[in-house]
Amino acid sequence: HEQDIATIMLAANETLVAEQFALLIEALPQDKRLSVWATYPEETQRAAFVDMGQGTRTSLIQALSDEECFDLLAQLDVDDVIEIAEEIPSRLLKYAIKSLDDSQRKLYQQAQQFSVDEVGHWLDYNYVRISEKLKITSAQLLLQKGLSPYTEDFYAVNKEGVLTGTVDINSLIQSDGENTLKTLFSPEIIKLNGHDELTAAAEAVILSGKMSLPVVDENDHFLGRFTVETAYQVKQETQTEQINSAAGLTTDEDLFSSVRTSAKNRGIWLGINLLTAFLASWFIGFFEATLQQVVALAVLMPVVASMGGVSGSQTLTVIVRGMALGQITEQNRKVLLRKELKVGGLNGIIWSVVIGAITYFWFDSAELSLVIALAILLNLLTASASGVMIPAILNKLNIDPALSGSVILTTVTDIVGFVVFLGLGSLLLL
Amino acid sequence: HEQDIATIMLAANETLVAEQFALLIEALPQDKRLSVWATYPEETQRAAFVDMGQGTRTSLIQALSDEECFDLLAQLDVDDVIEIAEEIPSRLLKYAIKSLDDSQRKLYQQAQQFSVDEVGHWLDYNYVRISEKLKITSAQLLLQKGLSPYTEDFYAVNKEGVLTGTVDINSLIQSDGENTLKTLFSPEIIKLNGHDELTAAAEAVILSGKMSLPVVDENDHFLGRFTVETAYQVKQETQTEQINSAAGLTTDEDLFSSVRTSAKNRGIWLGINLLTAFLASWFIGFFEATLQQVVALAVLMPVVASMGGVSGSQTLTVIVRGMALGQITEQNRKVLLRKELKVGGLNGIIWSVVIGAITYFWFDSAELSLVIALAILLNLLTASASGVMIPAILNKLNIDPALSGSVILTTVTDIVGFVVFLGLGSLLLL
Numbered sequence: 001h002e003q004d005i006a007t008i009m010l011a012a013n014e015t016l017v018a019e020q021f022a023l024l025i026e027a028l029p030q031d032k033r034l035s036v037w038a039t040y041p042e043e044t045q046r047a048a049f050v051d052m053g054q055g056t057r058t059s060l061i062q063a064l065s066d067e068e069c070f071d072l073l074a075q076l077d078v079d080d081v082i083e084i085a086e087e088i089p090s091r092l093l094k095y096a097i098k099s100l101d102d103s104q105r106k107l108y109q110q111a112q113q114f115s116v117d118e119v120g121h122w123l124d125y126n127y128v129r130i131s132e133k134l135k136i137t138s139a140q141l142l143l144q145k146g147l148s149p150y151t152e153d154f155y156a157v158n159k160e161g162v163l164t165g166t167v168d169i170n171s172l173i174q175s176d177g178e179n180t181l182k183t184l185f186s187p188e189i190i191k192l193n194g195h196d197e198l199t200a201a202a203e204a205v206i207l208s209g210k211m212s213l214p215v216v217d218e219n220d221h222f223l224g225r226f227t228v229e230t231a232y233q234v235k236q237e238t239q240t241e242q243i244n245s246a247a248g249l250t251t252d253e254d255l256f257s258s259v260r261t262s263a264k265n266r267g268i269w270l271g272i273n274l275l276t277a278f279l280a281s282w283f284i285g286f287f288e289a290t291l292q293q294v295v296a297l298a299v300l301m302p303v304v305a306s307m308g309g310v311s312g313s314q315t316l317t318v319i320v321r322g323m324a325l326g327q328i329t330e331q332n333r334k335v336l337l338r339k340e341l342k343v344g345g346l347n348g349i350i351w352s353v354v355i356g357a358i359t360y361f362w363f364d365s366a367e368l369s370l371v372i373a374l375a376i377l378l379n380l381l382t383a384s385a386s387g388v389m390i391p392a393i394l395n396k397l398n399i400d401p402a403l404s405g406s407v408i409l410t411t412v413t414d415i416v417g418f419v420v421f422l423g424l425g426s427l428l429l430l
Numbered sequence: 431h432e433q434d435i436a437t438i439m440l441a442a443n444e445t446l447v448a449e450q451f452a453l454l455i456e457a458l459p460q461d462k463r464l465s466v467w468a469t470y471p472e473e474t475q476r477a478a479f480v481d482m483g484q485g486t487r488t489s490l491i492q493a494l495s496d497e498e499c500f501d502l503l504a505q506l507d508v509d510d511v512i513e514i515a516e517e518i519p520s521r522l523l524k525y526a527i528k529s530l531d532d533s534q535r536k537l538y539q540q541a542q543q544f545s546v547d548e549v550g551h552w553l554d555y556n557y558v559r560i561s562e563k564l565k566i567t568s569a570q571l572l573l574q575k576g577l578s579p580y581t582e583d584f585y586a587v588n589k590e591g592v593l594t595g596t597v598d599i600n601s602l603i604q605s606d607g608e609n610t611l612k613t614l615f616s617p618e619i620i621k622l623n624g625h626d627e628l629t630a631a632a633e634a635v636i637l638s639g640k641m642s643l644p645v646v647d648e649n650d651h652f653l654g655r656f657t658v659e660t661a662y663q664v665k666q667e668t669q670t671e672q673i674n675s676a677a678g679l680t681t682d683e684d685l686f687s688s689v690r691t692s693a694k695n696r697g698i699w700l701g702i703n704l705l706t707a708f709l710a711s712w713f714i715g716f717f718e719a720t721l722q723q724v725v726a727l728a729v730l731m732p733v734v735a736s737m738g739g740v741s742g743s744q745t746l747t748v749i750v751r752g753m754a755l756g757q758i759t760e761q762n763r764k765v766l767l768r769k770e771l772k773v774g775g776l777n778g779i780i781w782s783v784v785i786g787a788i789t790y791f792w793f794d795s796a797e798l799s800l801v802i803a804l805a806i807l808l809n810l811l812t813a814s815a816s817g818v819m820i821p822a823i824l825n826k827l828n829i830d831p832a833l834s835g836s837v838i839l840t841t842v843t844d845i846v847g848f849v850v851f852l853g854l855g856s857l858l859l860l
Binding site for chain 1: 450453454456457458459573574576577579580582599600603604637641658659662665666669670672673674676677678679683685686689690692693696697699700701703704706707708710711714715718721722725726728729730731732733735736737740741743744746747748751752755756757758759762765766769772773776777780781784785788844848
């Protein structure tokens with residue numbers, strides 16, 4: 001392994017990008033991490049500590065002494081502290097908060113007034129707020145301080161801290177007037193409210209085409225800004241969560257999480273899946289007598305279930321995406337349901353004919369062929385309807401359909417598939 | 431529906447963001463799109479046309495006359511033309527290219543020298559290139575032109591167009607020297623090569639913490655820059671593709687794509703799935719005699735298959751993510767395989783005991799209980815090994831494991847699960 005580490009460290013020194021160190025640590029087995037970590041410069045350690053996944057950070061905290069952790073936390077910015085606040089032990093969090101200076105601690109407390117699902121919790125506090133009273137020439141001098149990344153506007157506030165206008169940096173640079181800033185205000189302020197839901201706010205920033213939007217409270221006081229960088233990170237995390245949850249990974253798992261952590265994390269989902277699998281088995285159990293007499297039904301069961309599952313997931317994915325983009329309303333849901341039923345029906349007809357034909361040639365039974373064809377058609381129609389309706393129902397129950405829709409849907413299509421197939425078999429084949 | 435449209439248009443006018451109009455069009459049934467489209471200002475139409483999904487754009491092109499399409503295409507930037515080039519009919523593409531001015535057409539041709547999987551195809555050509563010979567004061571005057579979004583550096587080139595240095599805009603603003611630009615060059619140039627693989631380049635920009643990186647050819651000639659915005663879009667599209675492909679959606683489907691388009695798009699995947707399902711059925715078929723005598727095996731089959739499928743998907747997802755982040759090497763794959771086998775084994779032992787116990791109480795048969803317990807354990811071990819090895823094999827074959835790994839994996843776990851379960855059943859229960 002010493003050789004692996006050498007290879008990895010060589011790659012690291014070539015790329016020279018602090019944030020990649022976090023990924024490299026994660027790529028190492030747990031017992032090798034500390035020795036590589038110790039080779040990092042202090043600043044890199046700090047950046048990597050904030051940047052790494054929760055699982056990796058937790059393993060590192062366990063390996064380091066509390067004093068070493070305190071050293072890492074002592075010089076973090078408020079943004080970093082907010083980012084890792086929910087993911088580090090409370091004794092470390094307390095220390096990190098204590099180490100902030102007064103103004104930063106105020107910003108931390110401001111962020112805590114918003115839940116982690118609200119945009120107000122995740123603001124960027126880099127320098128962008130200026131007084132509306134400034135003369136243009138004085139504002140131009142402020143540019144000398146340097147611009148933070150993702151800055152194309154200054155946000156002007158009045159004495160009370162109320163956001164009164166946005167000033168485009170490019171107009172500011174080009175202007176040579178002695179006027180007050182107000183003459184440069186953009187005709188309209190596009191802004192977010194701190195209580196706006198985080199993913200919706202992220203979508204809004206991305207769609208706005210701006211690099212950041214100002215965020216205000218109920219009384220229009222300027223709180224900070226929300227950058228397109230954070231917005232993309234939010235969107236990406238939402239998608240990653242969706243991919244993970246579709247696979248049955250409940251929390252952010254690290255490549256080299258301990259066997260115990262990984263097994264526990266995944267075991268929970270295996271347990272949930274087991275419940276739904278036994279539920280399906282229970283339904284199949286009602287048809288034991290039929291299965292005994294027509295064993296071909298048992299042979300073909302997976303075909304009915306998996307076609308329904310795939311078809312339902314297709315509809316579900318299209319609908320969940322539409323919901324995430326705010327495209328689905330009460331009104332167009334009915335139109336969508338009709339459309340999806342038509343798609344399910346059309347594919348149902350085509351594939352039930354194909355499957356019926358294969359079954360006929362395989363088992364030489366027209367009745368069995370009819371039974372499976374009907375079961376496929378009905379299951380694909382059920383799958384289409386479920387794919388539209390399950391997310392709607394989950395949404396009403398405040399459950400995220402992107403995360404739990406899939407397991408519920410396949411439970412439905414499995415059970416309907418088995419019951420219809422074996423039920424029709426009992427009626428027509430016995 | 432007139433009411434829906436009124437609601438949607440009202441929302442549109444409130445948000446005032448041109449890019450959202452594309453989403454709104456997609457949220458409308460196809461026969462309503464044209465009447466809403468006609469109400470958009472020309473500039474909004476142009477932005478929305480580029481921004482919308484391929485399916486939506488195709489439906490719109492079909493509804494509009496060629497002259498109307500030409501009007502939309504006549505004033506596009508080269509970036510926009512490159513973005514939609516693969517997705518519009520060739521007569522429209524030809525017109526769009528013809529409408530570019532000479533310098534833009536050269537950039538279009540430059541982009542065509544790189545494949546769509548290479549970063550050189552997707553560059554940003556906004557104004558960031560300056561001559562290395564400039565005096566600092568002249569370069570400062572260039573700021574008056576205004577900065578493009580995502581600009582924090584100018585890229586300095588020599589007479590031959592070779593990238594010789596990057597100049598941080600903030601240092602440029604603050605500097606008051608009469609020196610040449612070279613005194614402001616950053617100590618190191620972090621740059622990409624035009625032939626770099628697109629997703630790797632995207633990851634590099636995101637990790638670099640910069641808003642954009644310069645891109646050069648083999649001879650270090652400056653080609654353009656790659657912004658973090660494009661990088662995030664690439665990453666997002668990759669993830670969306672992964673979500674879609676996991677659900678069996680082969681191309682970018684629009685919410686209101688015609689029934690025929692949707693049915694065809696999804697039917698292909700249903701067909702592939704049918705092959706794998708029948709393959710599983712074929713294996714089950716070998717055990718017809720066993721199933722006839724021990725019908726409880728048929729009842730419990732879904733439990734064995736679904737536990738293996740879930741467990742394998744969990745491993746696969748962790749591995750695919752690690753591969754996307756460049757964390758998996760030849761060396762640590764073996765360590766990972768061992769780890770995943772331990773996780774699979776641990777969960778295998780736990781859940782085989784649980785499942786064995788439930789089976790014992792349900793069917794009152796110690797032998798059946800033993801058979802299913804062993805089958806679960808073996809299938810979970812197979813699933814773990816497959817989850818690590820299938821992506822490695824696909825990668826060697828140049829097949830993207832994020833897209834096709836899942837269907838191959840569940841085929842393996844289904845077949846292994848059925849064969850082990852029914853095979854053990856034949857040995858121990860007959």
